[in-house]
Amino acid sequence: MKVAIIGAGMAGIGTMRYYIDHVEVPFELYIYDTKRDAGVGYPFGPDDKALLLNQRLRKMTLAPWDDKEEYIKYLERKRPESLEKEFISRAEFGEYTNDVFNQYIEDPRVTFIPEIVSDITVDGDSFTLHIEDRQEVFDVVHLCIGQLPQTDFYDLKGTDAFISTPFPINAYKDQLLRSDSVGIIGSSLTAIDIMMFLYTNQYNGKILAASRSGVLPFIRGSEADITITKDSWMQEQETPSISHFMEAIEDELNALGIDFNLVYELNDMSVEESLKWQLQNIETMGKIETVVTTLTVTLRKLWNQYPQHDREYFMKELKSLIMQLEGPFPMETAEKLVEMIEKNQLLFVSHLSDIEYRDTFILRDDKSTYNTELLVNATGPNMNGEHLADTNNASGLVKQLIDRRIFTRDELGGILVTYPEFSVISQAHGVLSRMKLYGNLISSTHVINSGVNLILSQIPQTIDTMLESIKNKK
Numbered sequence: 001m002k003v004a005i006i007g008a009g010m011a012g013i014g015t016m017r018y019y020i021d022h023v024e025v026p027f028e029l030y031i032y033d034t035k036r037d038a039g040v041g042y043p044f045g046p047d048d049k050a051l052l053l054n055q056r057l058r059k060m061t062l063a064p065w066d067d068k069e070e071y072i073k074y075l076e077r078k079r080p081e082s083l084e085k086e087f088i089s090r091a092e093f094g095e096y097t098n099d100v101f102n103q104y105i106e107d108p109r110v111t112f113i114p115e116i117v118s119d120i121t122v123d124g125d126s127f128t129l130h131i132e133d134r135q136e137v138f139d140v141v142h143l144c145i146g147q148l149p150q151t152d153f154y155d156l157k158g159t160d161a162f163i164s165t166p167f168p169i170n171a172y173k174d175q176l177l178r179s180d181s182v183g184i185i186g187s188s189l190t191a192i193d194i195m196m197f198l199y200t201n202q203y204n205g206k207i208l209a210a211s212r213s214g215v216l217p218f219i220r221g222s223e224a225d226i227t228i229t230k231d232s233w234m235q236e237q238e239t240p241s242i243s244h245f246m247e248a249i250e251d252e253l254n255a256l257g258i259d260f261n262l263v264y265e266l267n268d269m270s271v272e273e274s275l276k277w278q279l280q281n282i283e284t285m286g287k288i289e290t291v292v293t294t295l296t297v298t299l300r301k302l303w304n305q306y307p308q309h310d311r312e313y314f315m316k317e318l319k320s321l322i323m324q325l326e327g328p329f330p331m332e333t334a335e336k337l338v339e340m341i342e343k344n345q346l347l348f349v350s351h352l353s354d355i356e357y358r359d360t361f362i363l364r365d366d367k368s369t370y371n372t373e374l375l376v377n378a379t380g381p382n383m384n385g386e387h388l389a390d391t392n393n394a395s396g397l398v399k400q401l402i403d404r405r406i407f408t409r410d411e412l413g414g415i416l417v418t419y420p421e422f423s424v425i426s427q428a429h430g431v432l433s434r435m436k437l438y439g440n441l442i443s444s445t446h447v448i449n450s451g452v453n454l455i456l457s458q459i460p461q462t463i464d465t466m467l468e469s470i471k472n473k474k
């Protein structure tokens with residue numbers, strides 16, 4: 001069996017090592033990526049140390065199915081001093097993932113091809129990969145291509161002072177630190193990364209953080225040891241509905257003496273007030289996050305049974321709020337943000353309605369206009385392949401596969417796959433059970449899969465069921 005893995009970031013490394021450690025049928029495995037990105041993917045390459053993991057380091061691993069403590073053991077051997085920290089830099093985590101990658105490509109069944117796959121054609125049960133001017137035929141393809149670039153919401157592509165993709169941030173260090181004012185559009189973890197980079201590098205200019213919602217992810221609260229019971233109640237309901245998910249959250253929190261409306265109230269406060277409240281109530285935040293994260297595991301399982309109108313409602317009205325709680329950021333970061341707000345260096349603008357460039361960027365909300373010299377795009381990954389602010393290794397391939405009707409756009413965002421097999425659903429070829437897609441592009445099926453552990457968690461099951469069906473077919 002000839003297997004291709006396209007992309008050697010987190011999902012690609014996880015897939016490769018699952019084959020090597022667990023698959024017994026004979027295989028030859030080819031893994032594709034650029035030399036620069038292989039082993040680290042988009043977020044974990046060498047970069048400024050201010051960019052932190054958003055998970056506690058003790059929770060990170062590249063082998064969630066085998067050894068949840070693999071990373072801790074790695075640090076004990078290589079960098080014991082890092083174990084004293086709760087959160088470490090993403091680049092440090094990348095050293096571990098890169099070491100794992102280098103170790104596994106030594107296996108004689110593996111060939112690493114340091115090139116980009118630009119197109120794929122399907123012919124019956126086989127797949128032809130197009131690489132530069134060559135073509136290679138495979139029996140199985142795992143698309144581990146990460147995320148698309150961000151969106152160009154305000155038609156700013158091509159403007160010199162617009163940073164459309166801010167990583168590696170060190171590439172923009174001089175430009176950022178030299179400018180008098182930096183605008184950041186978006187309120188995601190990427191936006192916080194930029195703020196922390198500026199803080200750590202003692203930037204003195206003004207920072208304007210502008211977005212439509214004007215809210216940040218929540219602060220990661222202290223770890224809470226809570227027994228959740230409503231997850232089985234959610235699964236027992238005869239007619240699955242998102243309302244059960246919300247009801248379960250509210251009930252679990254009520255039992256802990258917490259009203260879930262609190263999170264809406266926090267979002268109505270100014271960023272400064274909200275951060276200060278959270279910093280003083282870090283245990284409450286930990287409880288809310290634990291309840292939501294635990295029940296989201298059940299939501300994820302039931303997701304594909306919910307009616308479409310429910311799923312649309314969730315995507316439009318609830319997803320951002322759940323993401324605020326699912327992807328929180330460290331307390332130390334919040335303290336630094338408060339410090340910057342208090343010295344009037346950092347200003348948050350909500351209801352951002354328009355941006356134009358006339359020698360400086362002019363940002364408008366419903367009341368005022370603001371100017372910044374430089375503007376950083378931190379709006380998060382594009383989900384439909386349209387109006388991209390940039391290109392990346394995935395964007396050309398995704399465009400081709402949509403054009404070939406191998407990829408079908410999911411109307412909730414991203415690309416359609418089956419659940420839980422993650423087989424690509426093609427309009428031209430039907431369900432492609434030997435073509436798997438992982439990661440951000442399937443986050444409307446594998447809902448809120450925004451972390452290494454979650455993305456990797458499904459890999460064993462997708463490979464095992466595929467191999468089982470190939471065996472049965474024979």
Ligand SMILES: Cc1cc2nc3c(=O)[nH]c(=O)nc-3n(C[C@H](O)[C@H](O)[C@H](O)COP(=O)(O)OP(=O)(O)OC[C@H]3O[C@@H](n4cnc5c(N)ncnc54)[C@H](O)[C@@H]3O)c2cc1C
Nearest residue numbers: 007009010011037041042053054117146393394439451452
């Ligand atoms: C800025 C940022 C910070 C994050 N921080 C965290 C965190 O702290 N903790 C956490 O758990 N998660 C974090 N995440 C989520 C993170 O995206 C995932 O956890 C993880 O990196 C996704 O793995 P992946 O394999 O899908 O994508 P990646 O790890 O990005 O890997 C995709 C790879 O595919 C390659 N590729 C794409 N197209 C092609 C092609 N055509 N041919 C060959 N190769 C190709 C790319 O070059 C890339 O190396 C963060 C995400 C971002 C964007």
